[in-house]
Amino acid sequence: MPTTALDARGLIKRYDDVVALDAVDLRVAAGSVHGLLGPNGAGKTTLLRVLLGLTHPDAGTVHVFDRPMSDSRGRLQPDVAGFAEAPRFYPFLTGRRNLELLAAYDQDDGNGRVEAVLDRLGLTGRAGSRVAGYSLGMRQRLGVAAALVRRPRLLILDEPANGLDPAGIRDLRELLRELAADGGTVLLSSHQMAEVEALCDEVTILGSGTVVYDGSLQRLRESAPAPEYRLRTVDDEAALALAEDELAVAAGDGLTVRARAEALDGYVAKLVAAGIGVRELHQSVSPLERMFFALTEAGGAR
Amino acid sequence: MTTDPRPHGVATAYRWEMEKLAALLRVRLTAVACFLAPFGLVAALRLQDAVPADTLFGRWTHFSGFATPMVVLVFTGQWALPLLTCLVAGDIFASEDRYDTWKTILTRSCTRLGVFWGKAFAGMTFAVLVVVLLALGSLAAGVLVIGARPLVSLSGTLIPPGPAAGLVLESWATAVPPTLGFTAMGLLFSVATRNGPAGILGPSAVGLVMQLLSFVNGVDVLRHLLLTTPYGSWHGLMSAHPYYAPLLWGGLVSAVYLAGCLAAGYLLLRRRSFDEG
Amino acid sequence: MTSNRTRPLATLLTGAALLAASAGCGTVDITRVKLQDDVGPTYRNMYVLQHRLLGQDTDAPARLATAACAKGGPETPDEGPGDDWTCQVYWPVNGTLQTLSYEVQVKATGCYTAQGPAYNVGQQNLHDPDGRTVPNPLYAFDGCLNTG
Numbered sequence: 166m167p168t169t170a171l172d173a174r175g176l177i178k179r180y181d182d183v184v185a186l187d188a189v190d191l192r193v194a195a196g197s198v199h200g201l202l203g204p205n206g207a208g209k210t211t212l213l214r215v216l217l218g219l220t221h222p223d224a225g226t227v228h229v230f231d232r233p234m235s236d237s238r239g240r241l242q243p244d245v246a247g248f249a250e251a252p253r254f255y256p257f258l259t260g261r262r263n264l265e266l267l268a269a270y271d272q273d274d275g276n277g278r279v280e281a282v283l284d285r286l287g288l289t290g291r292a293g294s295r296v297a298g299y300s301l302g303m304r305q306r307l308g309v310a311a312a313l314v315r316r317p318r319l320l321i322l323d324e325p326a327n328g329l330d331p332a333g334i335r336d337l338r339e340l341l342r343e344l345a346a347d348g349g350t351v352l353l354s355s356h357q358m359a360e361v362e363a364l365c366d367e368v369t370i371l372g373s374g375t376v377v378y379d380g381s382l383q384r385l386r387e388s389a390p391a392p393e394y395r396l397r398t399v400d401d402e403a404a405l406a407l408a409e410d411e412l413a414v415a416a417g418d419g420l421t422v423r424a425r426a427e428a429l430d431g432y433v434a435k436l437v438a439a440g441i442g443v444r445e446l447h448q449s450v451s452p453l454e455r456m457f458f459a460l461t462e463a464g465g466a467r
Numbered sequence: 468m469t470t471d472p473r474p475h476g477v478a479t480a481y482r483w484e485m486e487k488l489a490a491l492l493r494v495r496l497t498a499v500a501c502f503l504a505p506f507g508l509v510a511a512l513r514l515q516d517a518v519p520a521d522t523l524f525g526r527w528t529h530f531s532g533f534a535t536p537m538v539v540l541v542f543t544g545q546w547a548l549p550l551l552t553c554l555v556a557g558d559i560f561a562s563e564d565r566y567d568t569w570k571t572i573l574t575r576s577c578t579r580l581g582v583f584w585g586k587a588f589a590g591m592t593f594a595v596l597v598v599v600l601l602a603l604g605s606l607a608a609g610v611l612v613i614g615a616r617p618l619v620s621l622s623g624t625l626i627p628p629g630p631a632a633g634l635v636l637e638s639w640a641t642a643v644p645p646t647l648g649f650t651a652m653g654l655l656f657s658v659a660t661r662n663g664p665a666g667i668l669g670p671s672a673v674g675l676v677m678q679l680l681s682f683v684n685g686v687d688v689l690r691h692l693l694l695t696t697p698y699g700s701w702h703g704l705m706s707a708h709p710y711y712a713p714l715l716w717g718g719l720v721s722a723v724y725l726a727g728c729l730a731a732g733y734l735l736l737r738r739r740s741f742d743e744g
Numbered sequence: 745m746t747s748n749r750t751r752p753l754a755t756l757l758t759g760a761a762l763l764a765a766s767a768g769c770g771t772v773d774i775t776r777v778k779l780q781d782d783v784g785p786t787y788r789n790m791y792v793l794q795h796r797l798l799g800q801d802t803d804a805p806a807r808l809a810t811a812a813c814a815k816g817g818p819e820t821p822d823e824g825p826g827d828d829w830t831c832q833v834y835w836p837v838n839g840t841l842q843t844l845s846y847e848v849q850v851k852a853t854g855c856y857t858a859q860g861p862a863y864n865v866g867q868q869n870l871h872d873p874d875g876r877t878v879p880n881p882l883y884a885f886d887g888c889l890n891t892g
Contacts, residue, residue, distance in 0.1 A: 180742070211742075214570075214741065214742065217570070217574050218573070218574065219569075219570050219573060219574070219740075219741040219742075220740050220741060220742050221740040238475070238578040238579075238580070239578060239579060239737075240473075240576055240577075240578050241573075241574050241575075241576075243576055246574065247574070248570065248571070248574070249570060250570075252571065253566060253567040253568045253570065253571050254566075254568065254571060255487060255566060255568060256566065257487075257490050257491060258487065258490060262486075266483050266486075266487075267571065267572070267575055269479045269482070269483060270476060270479060270480070270483070270572055270575035270576060270577045271575045271576045272473065272474065272476055272479065272576050272577070273576075311571070315575070518879070520884070521857075523855060523886050523888070524886075526879045526884070526886075527879065529877075529878075529879075530878055530879065619793060619881070621786075621855075621886060621887050621888050622782075622785065622786050622789055622887065623786045623787075623788075623789030623790040623792070623793055623881060623885060623887075624789050624793075625793065625796070681852050681853070682825075682852050687772055687773040687774075687891075690773070690852065690891075696853075699853045699854070699855070699888075700892075702853075702854065702855065702888035702890075703888075703890060703892070705888075706888065706890075707785075707789065710890045710892065711892075712890065712892030713890070713891060713892035714892075715892075716892055731755075
């Protein structure tokens, strides 16, 4: 069994003057949940389209489990499934009929499999209704179901949590964790660090068509700057005066504090000692998010 | 290079295209209308004394029910059949753009060739269905409402009811090749424009231009190369001394349009990069 | 993008145009001979039909009608579609040769409508022995030429 599920090298895609992908490399280890992060417009979707064989790159290669991503007839390898941007279906067919169609297009009778994934995604109750009446979240779940019908070893999902309610997000995370535990590989694209943080060990961050970070979340976390906190006190002006080394700055009707845990503890203790009551204190931007912004904004994106 | 044992999935794509078509109200209504509209026409003809004398067989519409399907063939052959067949063919690729479902089906295991032929065959099936329904509907309407009296041929001879029914159906069968040609043109427009209305109306516009060209004097050769001309190739069947040269030539011309449009359509789809949507 | 998509279409149309041009200087579909060879026998058949509709016996099937057609004035070539064709139909009846002048409109499709002289062929509609109104086959009739 190959240890690399997906190996993309030197991908270049230009649209007229715009370079959507500028020599992008992406390696996803088998059995992992790999995050693909980037602000909107960074090239995530273009990359996923190339990985799914929909867009022809101007240069570069993609291998899946050590084989070229598409076969001699331009077909996606049978052990890859997923979607780029919102999954789409025939609105005039029922959810079940859509899945049966796709199972047939996989040259697979899909019998039993369709019902199993409908059940797994909690769609059995509405499977007999036309997709036209589905909510965004239901279509999203049907998209994951459609990918699972193919029994992929590599699952490529673009913002799968879009439109899902908190319970739906929780169920999806649980599902993806189970897939990974069973040896499956997931490439999960998102523009939210929190989403990726909850599931992934490894991330690739895209900014303006280039890879700005590739590696473990742990390493990213370690190199991250201090987190940002939002602080409101009885007397913000006095609190600001107590802050050393530009630890805190005024921000609207409160203060923004950038500090690691020990420094923050010391500052709060000083405030309390000075008789300045703390009304509110919470982390507003996580260190990883600060890192993400720092990495991707440098490229001028967002 | 090893040959790929997995099929292209033409049969699968065809079967599901047919299922998708059957689920569309527009398609069902067109099919029903093709069968029932001739009854409306006959009823309207029956209610008045005037006959559509400027159409072949028009002056015999009150006399023989077999004239009805021939009048409907003349009426629909030139402009309605290209439009009717393109209601499906002109939209069958563009609908994937409209629903944004190319990415859904092209990330499965059917090849683009399989998807293309599945859609092409589905479009052609609908084309044949439209011709069959119009033929049977107008024949039934004529025979039931006007009566099964002998038909006056284009040479002035009387054709008894049995042979007349056979000749009517044969005449309608000659409309199949050019209709398939227009179907392929609709498929090509659908792939090329990615726009349903353009795919549906484009071939009809081409058909109209072809009809105008056919009225230009002194260019008989051009007339023989137009896809609208084979719609008249049944004339030879309705003569006292049948002739088949226009039929054979019309079949050849239709086949050239069919093959050319299909090849161009497939090449466009094969090369297409799905960058958006 | 657009040019890439429309190029095959343009190629196809250019090819068709070239084919049409290269095939040029072909034959003429509608000629005087073709028309008169069709109008004569068709007149005869329509005459027979008229008698059958009226329930009358006739020896017409044994007779032969001939036609002489011309288009427009003397300078106009006698070929091609147009509504300025005239055909003289010569019809042997009762030992004499009756001449009927038909105005013929020929369409580009090769199909024509021949309009008869009302004083010779009668009104547009006839009444058959059962009292039903039927079209008079000789008043006006259609035919098609082999243009293949």
